[in-house]
Amino acid sequence: MTAHIKWWVIGALVPIMVLACLTIGRTNLGVSAVLAALGSILGLGAAADPFLAPVVLHARLPRTLMAMVAGAGLSASGSALQGCFRNPLVGPQTIGVLSGAGFGGSLAIFFALDLLPTIAGAFVFGVVATLFVVWLGRFSGHSSILMLVLAGIVVGAFFAAGTSLLQYIADPERELPQLVFWLMGSFSTANMVTLGWMVGPVLLGVGILWAFGLRINVLSGGEDEARALGVRVERDRTLILGVVAAICASIVSVAGIVGWVGLVVPHMARSLVGPDHRKLIPASACLGAAFLTAVDTMSRSLTPAEIPIGAITAFIGAPVFVAILYKYYASGWHDD
Amino acid sequence: MPSCTMDVVHDRHVMGLFMPRNDRLLLMLLLGAGLLAGWVPLRAYSEPIRVKDQRGHLLELSAPAERIVTIPIPMAAVVMALDGSSRRLVAMHPTALKSIQEGFLKRVFPEALSIRSDIVRGGQFNPNVESVLELRPDLVVQWTQPEVLIKTLERAGLRVAGLINSPPTQAINERNLTIMAELIGRKNRVRTLLATHHEVHGKIEAISKTIPTRDRPRVLYLRSMTRSMRPAGAHTYNDFWIQLAGGVNVAAATLKGLRAAVNDEQLVVWNPEVVFLGAFDHATPDDFLRNPVLAQVEAVKNRRVYKMPHGGYRWDPGSHESHLTWQWVAQLLHPQRFDFDLRAAMAESYRFLYRYELADREIDDILQMQVNGEMTGYDRFKK
Numbered sequence: 001m002t003a004h005i006k007w008w009v010i011g012a013l014v015p016i017m018v019l020a021c022l023t024i025g026r027t028n029l030g031v032s033a034v035l036a037a038l039g040s041i042l043g044l045g046a047a048a049d050p051f052l053a054p055v056v057l058h059a060r061l062p063r064t065l066m067a068m069v070a071g072a073g074l075s076a077s078g079s080a081l082q083g084c085f086r087n088p089l090v091g092p093q094t095i096g097v098l099s100g101a102g103f104g105g106s107l108a109i110f111f112a113l114d115l116l117p118t119i120a121g122a123f124v125f126g127v128v129a130t131l132f133v134v135w136l137g138r139f140s141g142h143s144s145i146l147m148l149v150l151a152g153i154v155v156g157a158f159f160a161a162g163t164s165l166l167q168y169i170a171d172p173e174r175e176l177p178q179l180v181f182w183l184m185g186s187f188s189t190a191n192m193v194t195l196g197w198m199v200g201p202v203l204l205g206v207g208i209l210w211a212f213g214l215r216i217n218v219l220s221g222g223e224d225e226a227r228a229l230g231v232r233v234e235r236d237r238t239l240i241l242g243v244v245a246a247i248c249a250s251i252v253s254v255a256g257i258v259g260w261v262g263l264v265v266p267h268m269a270r271s272l273v274g275p276d277h278r279k280l281i282p283a284s285a286c287l288g289a290a291f292l293t294a295v296d297t298m299s300r301s302l303t304p305a306e307i308p309i310g311a312i313t314a315f316i317g318a319p320v321f322v323a324i325l326y327k328y329y330a331s332g333w334h335d336d
Numbered sequence: 337m338p339s340c341t342m343d344v345v346h347d348r349h350v351m352g353l354f355m356p357r358n359d360r361l362l363l364m365l366l367l368g369a370g371l372l373a374g375w376v377p378l379r380a381y382s383e384p385i386r387v388k389d390q391r392g393h394l395l396e397l398s399a400p401a402e403r404i405v406t407i408p409i410p411m412a413a414v415v416m417a418l419d420g421s422s423r424r425l426v427a428m429h430p431t432a433l434k435s436i437q438e439g440f441l442k443r444v445f446p447e448a449l450s451i452r453s454d455i456v457r458g459g460q461f462n463p464n465v466e467s468v469l470e471l472r473p474d475l476v477v478q479w480t481q482p483e484v485l486i487k488t489l490e491r492a493g494l495r496v497a498g499l500i501n502s503p504p505t506q507a508i509n510e511r512n513l514t515i516m517a518e519l520i521g522r523k524n525r526v527r528t529l530l531a532t533h534h535e536v537h538g539k540i541e542a543i544s545k546t547i548p549t550r551d552r553p554r555v556l557y558l559r560s561m562t563r564s565m566r567p568a569g570a571h572t573y574n575d576f577w578i579q580l581a582g583g584v585n586v587a588a589a590t591l592k593g594l595r596a597a598v599n600d601e602q603l604v605v606w607n608p609e610v611v612f613l614g615a616f617d618h619a620t621p622d623d624f625l626r627n628p629v630l631a632q633v634e635a636v637k638n639r640r641v642y643k644m645p646h647g648g649y650r651w652d653p654g655s656h657e658s659h660l661t662w663q664w665v666a667q668l669l670h671p672q673r674f675d676f677d678l679r680a681a682m683a684e685s686y687r688f689l690y691r692y693e694l695a696d697r698e699i700d701d702i703l704q705m706q707v708n709g710e711m712t713g714y715d716r717f718k719k
Contacts, residue, residue, distance in 0.1 A: 026601045051632045058629040059601045109563070112618075169457045171431050173409065173616050176459050178563040181597055188599045189563060304587070305596030306564075 006272065010286045017290040018068055021297040022060050026304070029056065063190035066198060067296035068289040070187075070251045071261055073202035075288025076281050077244040078262030079269060080209045083216040083277050084240050085145050088328065091263030092248045095148075095241065096155035098259070100129020101252035102183055103159040106166045109179050115189070119197055119253035126249025127242075129155050134238055145223075148237075184308030185256040187296050194254040205247035206285055212240060213278035220275070258292070258309050260317030265291055267324045387518040390480050390511060391498040400424075400521030401475035405468055406432065407461055407485075408499055411477050411516065412448075413441060413649040417656045417689040418517045418525055422448035426471045427455045439646050440702055444690040461485055465492045475519060502594065502653055504571045506537070509654030528688070529656060536659040536681075537580070540666050543673055544582035553669055555583035556608035556635070559652065561619035564597040573654040574612075581666035582673070583610065600629040610669060611635040613643045615650035620707040639712045642668060643704040647682070648690065660685060664703075664717075671713045678703075678717055 022034045029052055036049065037056035078091045092098050104125025108118040136151035137144070163183065170176040209216075215236050218226045226233050251258065269284040292309075295316070299307045385397040405427040406412045412428035413435065422445040430453040436442050442449055452471070456463040461478075462485055468476060469492055478486050480498035489496045497519060503509040510530055517526030557574040559566045568574035569591030578585045586606040587598075611633075613619050621641035630636050644661075645651045651661040660682055666674040679699050686694050696719050700706075708714045 026599075026605045054629045054631055055601055055604055058627075059599065059604070168459045170459045171434065172459050172461075173431055174560075177560065177566065181564045186564070186597075188597070300599050300601065304590040304598055304602050306599055 010272070010283055013290045014068065014286050014293075017293045018064055021064050021293050022056060024297050025055070025060055025301050027052070027055055058191070062192055062195050063187040063296060063300070064293055066187050066190040066195050066255065067292045069195075069199050069202050070255055070258060071265070071288035071290070071292025072285035073206055073247040073251055073288075074258065074262040074292070075265035075269070075284040076206045076209050077247050078288075079266035079277065079280050079284040080212070080216055080240055081244060081262075082266055083220040083275075083280070084237050085149065086220055086222070087145065087149065088267065088324075089263075090149060090152075091260075091266075092244065093156070093259055093263065095152040095244070096129040096133045096159065097126045097245045097248040098252055098257050099156040099159040099163070100132075101126030101249040102257045103129075103162045103166075104249075105182065105253055105256070106163045106179055109182060110166045110170055110175055112175060115194065119194070119250075122253030123246075123249040125159070126252060127245050129159055130241055130245035134241060181308070182256045183310075185258040185310035185313075186299070186306060186308055187255050188300065188306055190254070198250050198254050201250040202247050205243045206281070208243050209240065210278070210281045210285075212236070212243075213276070213281055216240065216277040216281075217275075220277070256310070258313060260310075260313040260321070261288055261292055264317045264320050264324070267321075271327075385518060385521065387497075387515055389497045389515055390500045390508075391486070393498065395495060395497055395519065397474070397495075397519065401519050403471065403473045404475045404477065404520070405455065405463070405471060405473045406477045407456060407463060408477060408479050408501065409435070410649050410653060410655055411499065411512075412436070412451075414513060414516050414656055415477075415520065416441065416445055416448065417648055418513070418522045418529075419520050420525075420689070420691050421445070422451065424520055425451050426473055427452040427468070429453065429456060429461075430458050435649065439648070439650075440698060441648055441690075443698075444648075444692045462488065465489060465494075468492075468494065477516070502573065504573055505576055506533075506573075506654065506658070509573065509658060512654075513656055532685070533659045536662055540580055540582075540662055540674070544580060544666070544670075547582045547670065547673065549584075552582055552584045553609040554586045554607065554634075555610045555612070555669065556586050556603070556606060557612045557614065557652070558619075559594050559614040560617045561613055561623065562617045565599070565603070566594060566597050567591060568594055569596065573658075574652060576654075577658070577662055577665055578669075580662055581669045583665075583669045600627060603630060603633060607633055609634040609638070609640060611641045612652075612665070613641065614652050615644040615646040615704075616652070619643075621711055622707065639710070640668070642711055642714070643707050645703050647702045648686070656689060657685065667716065668713060671716065679719065 023029055023031050033049060033052050034056050037053040040053055041057060074092060081090045081092070081095065082088055101122040104121035104123070105118050108121040132155045133148065133151045136154065137148035139147060167176060167179055170179055215231060218229055218231050219233065219236060223233055265288040266284045269280055269287050273279045273283040295309060295312050299309050299312055385400065386394060388394050402424055403426045404415060404424050406415060406425065407429055409429050409432045412425060412432035415425055416422045428451055433451065433453040436448055455467040465488060468489065474495065476489050476494045476496045478489060478496050478498060479501045480486065481501060486496050486498050497515060499512045499515065500508050503512055513530070514526055517523055555578045557568040557578065559568060567587040568585070570588040571592050572594055575585045575588050586608050611624060613621065613624065621643055624630065624641045625636055635641050645664065647657050649655045649657060651657060651664070660678070663676040663678050663681060667676060667678065682699055682702065683694050686692050703717050
């Protein structure tokens with residue numbers, strides 16, 4: 001496959017997946033019904049079916065778009081992190097941002113607050129967790145990769161403990177089921193308002209990461225080389241970390257903790273387009289978008305009851321990750 | 337009630353001194369009979385209690401339990417209702433205390449608000465055993481499942497009665513109530529209460545079993561709605577009362593229990609004609625009606641979405657107030673077929689259970705008149 005065609009395929013994957021997923025669900029809708037409903041928002045074509053149109057426009061469209069954007073954000077974040085920390089095991093989960101945001105959102109749910117405070121809480125604590133990680137990572141005088149990753153694990157564990165404590169004291173008839181459900185990740189509460197809250201920060205963040213592609217390339221070549229090339233390693237790394245924190249916190253705030261996507265999808269993308277982050281980041285974003293859209297569709301369509309997204313991504317992600325590790329090991333990447 | 341009998345006897349005795357002789361003889365006889373009648377319940381009262389709990393475990397008490405710790409959330413309200421007081425409770429689950437604070441019970445038993453609830457934290461049902469021991473309870477009420485909950489308490493030397501969580505059937509609900517009543521020496525009260533349950537059940541069933549399938553509305557009960565929608569599937573108490581009242585539970589064919597969460601689209605597929613929103617969260621019928629995806633659902637088009645009442649306890653699960661739930665549901669599902677005076681039934685039941693005279697305002701509050709008032713058919717519950 002030539003590089004050109006490969007990009008067409010990766011690019012086309014997203015809209016095809018979105019359209020396909022819009023037709024799948026608990027109610028049977030044909031492609032024409034979906035197109036009619038979509039056309040009705042744009043003012044095209046005949047009036048859509050009043051029964052089916054709300055299903056497409058209010059039930060499926062917001063969450064499909066949200067899953068798409070979240071998948072893109074998590075995967076782009078993952079590939080940026082793996083690049084700048086030169087570590088294939090790093091993902092949004094390892095730097096503590098997901099746990100931090102999870103705690104912030106849980107806090108809001110615990111106090112039975114509305115959706116907006118939940119979003120704000122998740123965002124603030126996600127960023128705070130990341131700041132802690134950066135601060136702890138500098139204990140050794142300069143920021144070392146090992147310290148950063150360890151700090152991520154420590155901070156992640158700390159906030160995870162806070163979340164457990166909230167679950168421990170939450171009202172078992174009221175807040176507890178909501179808390180557990182939210183933490184497992186779901187796009188079921190998606191609507192145009194929450195979508196609006198998430199899309200801006202995530203797309204902006206992914207854009208910034210893409211623009212940083214070249215610098216991430218330099219960082220991924222090793223710290224000393226990067227310094228020799230005149231890159232301000234710590235500043236750039238902190239900046240990337242900040243952008244990733246913003247992306248992840250806004251995703252967690254509306255959809256809960258969706259694990260594995262940011263860890264696994266970048267590896268798939270790397271095997272397709274190679275390690276150049278100027279290509280890897282958009283490719284990861286597209287694959288991640290398609291992947292999470294498909295997963296969300298499974299979660300809402302397979303059974304009458306919603307299956308938590310986190311459970312599906314983990315079931316798919318874990319074996320895929322083992323396969324990837326095996327491949328890397330076989331090709332000698334561990335010597336790096 | 338022995339004290340009552342004694343008062344009457346005493347009055348008659350005093351009156352008897354000023355009566356002719358014949359009448360005095362008759363009165364002596366009456367007095368003897370009265371004493372005998374009073375003596376029998378008094379004897380029963382002091383007899384040792386032997387009752388098997390829901391595990392089949394035999395509990396033996398020399399006298400009714402006086403210092404009770406209840407871990408199952410509804411059981412604090414059950415003990416208070418069956419006893420007509422809160423004096424036997426030394427500790428309860430914090431969520432039970434919250435239900436008292438938020439509901440109607442705080443007006444009946446204001447002293448219940450100071451009962452301890454710090455033996456267990458909200459999300460848990462395994463209390464700190466040492467905190468329980470410190471209270472020196474003569475009875476701890478706990479769920480039978482998971483078994484470890486009871487074992488931990490028993491190992492510490494506590495007497496534990498095991499009850500079944502979220503009783504899925506009326507039989508289990510009745511057994512929970514009976515065990516609880518026997519342990520506090522209130523056999524007669526629970527018998528009277530269950531007689532009312534049976535009477536109402538019989539009346540509803542006699543009518544509902546004649547309703548042909550095509551006339552049975554499709555019903556959905558949502559235990560929560562705010563962040564995730566959790567319907568009651570098969571094998572739940574809610575499924576039981578939907579069927580009893582002549583409805584068809586749309587979720588029962590595919591779901592079991594109360595744990596699954598569903599999305600808007602599944603609700604469109606089920607297309608229920610009547611929706612009941614649980615009293616466990618703050619969602620209102622208006623919230624349900626505002627969801628654009630649900631606009632074509634029958635229950636929304638016909639404004640047949642109702643918030644469950646919250647009385648001495650929430651009316652959704654099985655409890656001592658369930659006979660009121662059934663009447664409420666039956667009249668909403670089949671307004672033409674059922675005709676109960678629910679307000680009168682509530683007033684009477686609360687007089688019996690709580691020794692409390694409900695004001696009209698209080699009945700309105702319990703029936704969630706403020707959020708249900710505009711829904712179809714709710715007029716009939718208005719004063």
